[in-house]
Amino acid sequence: MSVLTPPRLLSSDVLGSHEISVLAVTWQHPFTLQISVIGLLSRSLAGIYRFTYVRNVLTIEDFQPLVGFPDLDRGYEADSLFPLFAQRVMDPRRPDYTRFISSLGLSDSPSPWEQISHSGGRRAGDTLQLLPVPVPCEGQLNAWEVSFLVHGMRHIAGKSRILNHQEVSISRDQQERALASLSSGSGLSLVREPSNPENENAVVVTAEDYTPLGYVPDLFTLDLAALELNGISCTAEVVNGPDAPWHMRLVAKLRCTVPPAFEFFTDEAWQPMSNS
Numbered sequence: 001m002s003v004l005t006p007p008r009l010l011s012s013d014v015l016g017s018h019e020i021s022v023l024a025v026t027w028q029h030p031f032t033l034q035i036s037v038i039g040l041l042s043r044s045l046a047g048i049y050r051f052t053y054v055r056n057v058l059t060i061e062d063f064q065p066l067v068g069f070p071d072l073d074r075g076y077e078a079d080s081l082f083p084l085f086a087q088r089v090m091d092p093r094r095p096d097y098t099r100f101i102s103s104l105g106l107s108d109s110p111s112p113w114e115q116i117s118h119s120g121g122r123r124a125g126d127t128l129q130l131l132p133v134p135v136p137c138e139g140q141l142n143a144w145e146v147s148f149l150v151h152g153m154r155h156i157a158g159k160s161r162i163l164n165h166q167e168v169s170i171s172r173d174q175q176e177r178a179l180a181s182l183s184s185g186s187g188l189s190l191v192r193e194p195s196n197p198e199n200e201n202a203v204v205v206t207a208e209d210y211t212p213l214g215y216v217p218d219l220f221t222l223d224l225a226a227l228e229l230n231g232i233s234c235t236a237e238v239v240n241g242p243d244a245p246w247h248m249r250l251v252a253k254l255r256c257t258v259p260p261a262f263e264f265f266t267d268e269a270w271q272p273m274s275n276s
Contacts (some may be wrong), residue, residue: 010082011113022132024132035129037056052273148220150215150250179249184238190205
């Protein structure tokens with residue numbers, strides 16, 4: 001593994017290119033449970049992996065550099081997936097491998113990068129999670145898309161929330177029935193929840209009848225708020241049954257048409273610590 005100064009991963013020429021795919025690396029504080037973006041992990045078509053911290057790490061209380069990435073202001077490059085992230089790839093020899101891959105909407109033998117891009121690289125008791133960065137839709141001007149695991153589904157039932165100026169509370173059975181009614185391609189709705197005590201920009205994913213199912217990852221909500229949810233559509237991509245863990249029950253795809261000058265993740269917090 002070598003150390004380098006990588007390109008600015010968030011510039012429009014990078015996000016607009018199919019030469020590179022990028023995952024946002026987030027860290028959950030072990031006590032406050034606050035989830036914050038800490039870095040960017042990318043893979044080029046040539047198979048070069050890069051990791052760099054972003055400036056948001058300077059604002060995170062108690063954060064310590066990740067194993068294998070000791071310097072906040074330097075970038076890292078390798079010809080294979082870094083060990084910290086490679087250990088989040090499920091071994092094909094495990095008896096539950098086929099079921100796991102299928103639940104992510106993958107088939108055959110996905111690469112380690114494809115697997116962590118879809119699974120988020122979650123491990124029990126871990127504080128790291130990987131989320132895909134929205135990418136331009138091929139052949140469509142000013143259109144972006146991203147697939148994501150719907151968050152917070154385990155916490156939806158039995159709690160009241162204000163959606164569309166109305167108090168909404170559903171049971172677990174209602175949530176399960178709504179999920180059972182979905183299939184790949186089913187339409188979903190996005191509803192803002194400004195009264196959410198954790199995130200005033202929170203966006204709830206609902207069935208088309210507005211039964212709440214879970215949340216859009218907080219990572220995307222600031223930019224979605226700037227768009228005021230205009231020009232945005234959401235569909236179910238993979239729907240898993242109650243035998244799947246809650247964080248893998250629903251994979252959704254979000255597509256949006258944005259103003260010509262709009263880009264995702266351009267504020268200072270997202271800028272790489274290592275300079276071009």
